[in-house]
Amino acid sequence: xxxxELEKILxxxxxxxxxxxxxxxxxxxxxxxxxDEQREMVEKLKEKRKEAIENVEELLKRAEENFISSGCQVxxxxxxxxALNYIFSEIEDxxxxxxxxxxxxxxxxxxxxxxxxxxxxxPTDVGDRIVEILNEDLTHPTGPAAHLSxxxxxxRLSEVFNTKIPPTPEAxxxxxxxDTMKYIMKAKVGISGANAFASEGIISLVHSEGNIxxxxxxxxxxxxxxxxxxxxxxxxxxVTFAKVQSLYxxxxxxxxYVDLISGPSKTGDIEKKIVKGMYGPREMHVIFLDNGRKxxxxxxxxxxxxxxxxxxxxxxxxxxxxxxxxxxxxxxxxRGIAYSYFIEGLESAISRGLFLCTTCHSCSEIxxxxxxxxxxxxxxRREAVSNNLRIDAHxxxxxxxxxxxxxxxxxx
Amino acid sequence: xxIYFPGCTTNQRFPELRKRVERILRKMEVDYILFDExxxxxxxRNTGYREEFEENRKRFLEKFPEGxxxxxxxxxxxxxxxxxxxxxxxxxxxxEFLSEKLPEMKEIKLKVAYHDPCHLGRGLGIYDAPREVxxxxxxxxxxxxxxxxxxxxxxxxxxxxxxxxxxxxxxxEIRMEEAKKAGASVLVxxxxxxxxxxxxxxxxxxxxxxxxxxxxxxxxxx
Numbered sequence: 001x002x003x004x005e006l007e008k009i010l011x012x013x014x015x016x017x018x019x020x021x022x023x024x025x026x027x028x029x030x031x032x033x034x035x036d037e038q039r040e041m042v043e044k045l046k047e048k049r050k051e052a053i054e055n056v057e058e059l060l061k062r063a064e065e066n067f068i069s070s071g072c073q074v075x076x077x078x079x080x081x082x083a084l085n086y087i088f089s090e091i092e093d094x095x096x097x098x099x100x101x102x103x104x105x106x107x108x109x110x111x112x113x114x115x116x117x118x119x120x121x122x123p124t125d126v127g128d129r130i131v132e133i134l135n136e137d138l139t140h141p142t143g144p145a146a147h148l149s150x151x152x153x154x155x156r157l158s159e160v161f162n163t164k165i166p167p168t169p170e171a172x173x174x175x176x177x178x179d180t181m182k183y184i185m186k187a188k189v190g191i192s193g194a195n196a197f198a199s200e201g202i203i204s205l206v207h208s209e210g211n212i213x214x215x216x217x218x219x220x221x222x223x224x225x226x227x228x229x230x231x232x233x234x235x236x237x238x239v240t241f242a243k244v245q246s247l248y249x250x251x252x253x254x255x256x257y258v259d260l261i262s263g264p265s266k267t268g269d270i271e272k273k274i275v276k277g278m279y280g281p282r283e284m285h286v287i288f289l290d291n292g293r294k295x296x297x298x299x300x301x302x303x304x305x306x307x308x309x310x311x312x313x314x315x316x317x318x319x320x321x322x323x324x325x326x327x328x329x330x331x332x333x334x335r336g337i338a339y340s341y342f343i344e345g346l347e348s349a350i351s352r353g354l355f356l357c358t359t360c361h362s363c364s365e366i367x368x369x370x371x372x373x374x375x376x377x378x379x380x381r382r383e384a385v386s387n388n389l390r391i392d393a394h395x396x397x398x399x400x401x402x403x404x405x406x407x408x409x410x411x412x
Numbered sequence: 413x414x415i416y417f418p419g420c421t422t423n424q425r426f427p428e429l430r431k432r433v434e435r436i437l438r439k440m441e442v443d444y445i446l447f448d449e450x451x452x453x454x455x456x457r458n459t460g461y462r463e464e465f466e467e468n469r470k471r472f473l474e475k476f477p478e479g480x481x482x483x484x485x486x487x488x489x490x491x492x493x494x495x496x497x498x499x500x501x502x503x504x505x506x507x508e509f510l511s512e513k514l515p516e517m518k519e520i521k522l523k524v525a526y527h528d529p530c531h532l533g534r535g536l537g538i539y540d541a542p543r544e545v546x547x548x549x550x551x552x553x554x555x556x557x558x559x560x561x562x563x564x565x566x567x568x569x570x571x572x573x574x575x576x577x578x579x580x581x582x583x584x585e586i587r588m589e590e591a592k593k594a595g596a597s598v599l600v601x602x603x604x605x606x607x608x609x610x611x612x613x614x615x616x617x618x619x620x621x622x623x624x625x626x627x628x629x630x631x632x633x634x
Binding site: 003365384 | 420421423424425449450451453455456457458459460461462463464467468530531534535557558561562563564565567568569570572574575576578579580582586
């Protein structure tokens, strides 16, 4: 199956080049930005993440208690389906909701499943919205449209909206903002993920466009889906998390916004009585999503330290070229293959590109959390092989090595 | 005694390369024996055949001769030895060995780019030795945009060339374009897998193994 798709993708020369250029630009920024101070911060976060994953059960329990005491409603979802059912029951009769860009929401296929129920989910991140309107594949967690040129985007958008949009980044961004704002102002429900969350009962949302602040303030209900592996101990840790993430995702020391949210909006200014839903949402729902993460944390605890910056995507040859063929819908590159394995199983990991990895170590070299993805790929390959899910071409060579002492036939 | 382990790909796909190494060793009056009977199992390890790897490992150790040091030109074999065969003597990549032993040679007018093989560079941190060898050979080394830690994979590793040759091919084409952009007339690498994959691309830039440059420089000296 990968074969046919791959052939098609390899022909999309423009997209490959635009993507490679965008990715490399971020890598250069990261290189210029890196200092000893930054390196120290990264090391500190790595330790914090390690500690949090080791004590995840305790921290999750505390997080839940703290969210509840600040007025949130907490739900535990074992899988995507449970999370979606909860979200749909909270959306009630609304036909449209707005969302922040989030890998977890992609992972549970919120947009697709909502559409089946007649609910339209409007992405508010510019890149995300473009990719959605143009029905394209996303290319990087923080730069979904990094493979599309301004000219391509403008001409396709002009078609879809039957108008004339100049092919400049400014004109496109303005157009998308004006259109998206209409939905944000109307929506009753805003859905987000969380870059991280603290056991103190605080979620962090990292963004540059400002859209996430609107999605989580303007609608009366905010639903946040939290991948349980994104836990840290304190609010301070979520800020370090945001800084490292920004550095490795964008090559910038910090994004324009880091929102920390611990509960619904309220005022106690009148007779000291609490009135909920003052300028922000009246309700905040927090979903703790497992979806294979407990298994993942047990099997590969170092992988659970991942902060989702996507630096591994920027350097990965397979992700640069084979793009969406390599990884899970919410999680690109080798990391996504590993997530597929825990979310959907071994066969899914293979169909999502387990054997597309050249084991080149680019990802492990750059990973701020020191995750050795090639090692994890080899472990999952090992399971594939022992479960008889093998690649024919590999089988032939293995036979030769064992029978003739070399991968090449002796007489050739 | 030094054991020269060419590795299967050099041995069977680039027999000339093996001969070059042997000629260089003789010229440098290095006492060595050659061992090429059993594959190191690197491919088994990278594609998930762990049981088969263990089986092969046993056979390898039964046949492997006594010696004080192993040298190999194949980064795949090198990392397999270093990471999986603690009972073997010290293993050096040929570039590490030559960077210490080679004399300084006169400058020649040749602009080369060096392609860091993944398993040698990122895998084992060997970035400087091959560049030092090139310097001693008197050639001018230019760097491609993606070099050292950020080096672009040739596409030849991890069983991808076998499983998805079209992806492997695309990755090598991209690398050859980068070599051309850097203004090199030769792209030098130090891995038979890279050599093979990059060589398959039709380009005005020539692809050579480090060993070819060394032998040419040594010949030039006379």
